[in-house]
Amino acid sequence: MRAYLISFLFISFFSLNCFSKDLKIEKVEPMFWWVDMKNPSLQLLIHGDNISEYDVSVNYAGVRIDDIIKTDMPNYLFVNLMIKQGTKAGHFDINFSLDGKTKASYQYELKERRENSAKRIGFNESDVMYLLMPDRFANGNPNNDSVEKLTDKFDRENPDGRHGGDIQGMINHLDYLKELGVTAIWSTPLMEDNQPTVSYHTYAITDYYHIDARYGNNDDYARLSAEAKKRGIKIVMDVVTNHCGSAHWWMNDLPTKDWVHTFPEYTNSNHRKSTTNDPYVSKTDYDKNFNGWFDTSMPDLNQKNDFLVTYFAQNTIWWIEYADLGGIRIDTYPYNDKHGMAVICKSIMDEYPNMNIVGESWLETPAEIAYWQKGSLNHDGFNSELPSVMDFSLFFAMPKAFNEKEGWSEGLIRLYNSLALDYLYADPYNLLIFAENHDTDHIMSTFEGDIDKYKQLMTFLATTRGIPQLYVGTEILLEGKKSDGDGVMRIDFPGGWEGDERNAFTAEGRTEKENEAFDFLKNLLNWRKENPVIxxxxxxxxxxxxxxxxxxxxxxxxxxxxxxxxxxxxxxxxxxxxxxxxxxxxxxxxxxxxxxxxxxxxxxxxxxxxxxxxxxx
The missing domain is CATH 2.60.40.1180 (Golgi alpha-mannosidase II)
Structure with a gap:
């Protein structure tokens, strides 16, 4: 009897202890928001142990809870807030209670928007965009080369390692880019990528609301945007919606069972984007393109999930508002569910009507690429709501146009033939045009260092229709071939690191031939900047x-x-x-x-x- 009583008292004491233990809120995303957004609705993703058992309440003038959604996963709640126009900026508590007793509170902030935030102008035909990989551009702060909580450490000797380039390095060289005539910077993703290896490209994102600490922090990113804006340069953010990193915090506890695409065994995408419009396509091939994983370290996200679609629409709007961005580039666009992405793009453009979003559309023909641009006359009536696409058809034509001898369909006729199909695009002037990027050979490797071909190509790129995009090092004739490996091709910019043998950011650090190329491009781009006719x-x-x-x-x-x-x-x-x-x-x-x-x-x-x-x- 005594043993039973002791056991009973122990169990009762243990139960009371657990019951009285405060709830720990692991995540609330977005962490804060703004008043007077055009869309008054806000979806909060809230993560915590067994949080679905709790009631949620707020008490703040102009804010009400419209809905509380429990998913098939007990550690998540989605809470939909309605924020009335005219609501004052400030702080309020989101309270979590059980049996009428408050067990936890999360202080939420509503901020004031920037003046004329909704009227911001995105990148357009007047711009020249410069693509760079921050890890390989310039190291402005060696103190963040390795970060304790992040797995992949600094190793500049490893082509696939972290080399230490960061946001401060970008800030330090904004004047260099302004001198060149650049008016927009597209950086490959800066959000946290905590994969154990090959994380320098940052396309396997593990936290969508925080800048990777090896680049800096959120405040540094906002400071980059502010400093760029002073120089007439817009910042374009690279957004990845198709996949996340396998080390993302939610992969250990998904918000819903169908948050990512799963198969009985690992299934890679077949990368057959033509399945989008193939009239004879099988369901298995179609599903494999859209639902298969991009890579073993990149789980495929399900854009048919309404919560995930809202999550990404809000996340992108959050960064635009927070960092005062001038545009968005969306990675691997045709791998996403097209209807979910249309909702995301429309949400962004409704909030910022003068913004621009460009989708990576790695397809070969104008007919395939045009399908993804907003307003195109598609066979199935689909409207992507995506304003701009990357003109890969012209990209494929350009190297051949300047390398080949003339023929019936060879040489410069390739440029003519590509542009002759512009009737397929809803807006051919709002296409991103380029001769190289971080996934291709450097154009000067293709041209074997021929500066005459370089000048002809740059002339065409700067004067034809569309928005020219350069890749880091174009201006100094950098070479590198994809066949040598991505890490080798994505070489460090000479002079971006203390102790480099030379500094190509300065005329003194460039060779005579490099200065010839730089000066040619600088004169061309600065002339273009001042001539609306182009x-x-x-x-x-x-x-x-x-x-x-x-x-x-x-x-x-x-x-x-x-x-x-x-x-x-x-x-x-x-x-x-x-x-x-x-x-x-x-x-x-x-x-x-x-x-x-x-x-x-x-x-x-x-x-x-x-x-x-x-x-x-």
């Missing part, structure tokens, strides 16, 4: 003949004639064929050389392997 002017081009491509950009104020000459010898260009575009003009001055060309003789002489940009008069 941003939105009408494009008219003429079929390339005799290794020469001629096209015009024109608006009410100006007409510009661009001539790209690939001939090995001096070329006499007859002008009568272009009368439709230049009949009222008698001369043109080359913005690159300053030379004036007289049209009175009916022809102009072009130096071999060169290009001219003529402002017509």
């Amino acid at each position: 941003h939105t002017g009408k494009l008219m081009h003429y079929i390339p003949e005799h290794n020469t491509y001629v096209y015009f950009r024109s608006n009410e104020d100006k007409t510009v004639m661009v001539v790209i000459n690939k001939n090995e010898k001096e070329q006499d260009l007859k002008l009568n064929r272009f009368e439709e575009s230049m009949k009222q003009f008698s001369s043109g001055t080359d913005v690159l050389s300053g030379k004036t060309y007289d049209f009175s003789n009916g022809s102009i002489s072009l130096a071999p392997n060169t290009s001219v940009i003529l402002e017509l008069k």
